[in-house]
Amino acid sequence: MQKAIYPGSFDPLHNGHLDVIGRAARLCDSVVVAIAANASKNALLSTAERIDIIKNATAHLPEVSVTEFEGLLVDFVIEQKADCIIRGLRAISDFEYEFQMALMNRQLRSTVETIFLMPSQEYIYLSSRIIKEIAATGNDVRDFISEKAAVAVEKKLALKKI
Numbered sequence: 001m002q003k004a005i006y007p008g009s010f011d012p013l014h015n016g017h018l019d020v021i022g023r024a025a026r027l028c029d030s031v032v033v034a035i036a037a038n039a040s041k042n043a044l045l046s047t048a049e050r051i052d053i054i055k056n057a058t059a060h061l062p063e064v065s066v067t068e069f070e071g072l073l074v075d076f077v078i079e080q081k082a083d084c085i086i087r088g089l090r091a092i093s094d095f096e097y098e099f100q101m102a103l104m105n106r107q108l109r110s111t112v113e114t115i116f117l118m119p120s121q122e123y124i125y126l127s128s129r130i131i132k133e134i135a136a137t138g139n140d141v142r143d144f145i146s147e148k149a150a151v152a153v154e155k156k157l158a159l160k161k162i
């Protein structure tokens with residue numbers, strides 16, 4: 001397998017995402033972490049902040065690059081000449097949505113495969129939404145996200161309170 005696209009909001013990147021990126025980097029020659037611009041309207045962090053956080057957290061993985069994409073994921077995959085889409089699967093609750101997306105993407109572009117990777121058990125319960133909720137109550141989230149991400153999230157949440 002050569003080139004994979006790992007799409008998502010990554011608002012912010014957390015250790016579950018990082019676990020999936022590490023697994024994908026071991027499987028593929030290159031992995032493009034792709035921030036979906038469509039999902040950016042309601043994001044806490046700007047795209048530039050999210051790119052910076054992901055670049056910092058994956059600096060030790062030369063196979064990994066980060067970018068933003070607009071429009072349909074399958075079009076971006078074709079444009080990038082990538083071979084597959086990587087998605088992380090946490091629990092049964094992810095399955096229905098992910099299954100629907102994967103089959104729809106295959107319907108749109110039959111050559112694009114979706115590969116599902118499971119994170120290490122300790123990250124199964126992590127989601128960006130829950131991390132933001134915990135941070136919003138003033139609790140420390142550094143067990144789940146990088147120092148850089150925690151600082152950015154705390155700064156944005158503080159600004160929202162003003």
Ligand code: ADP
Nearest residue numbers: 007008009010016017087088089119123124126
């Ligand atoms: P989205 O905005 O598409 O919900 P996210 O940015 O939250 O996506 O996550 C991007 C991808 O990472 C998705 O495939 C999602 O299932 C996966 N993912 C999110 N959290 C985890 C986790 N704790 N462990 C493994 N995969 C995860």
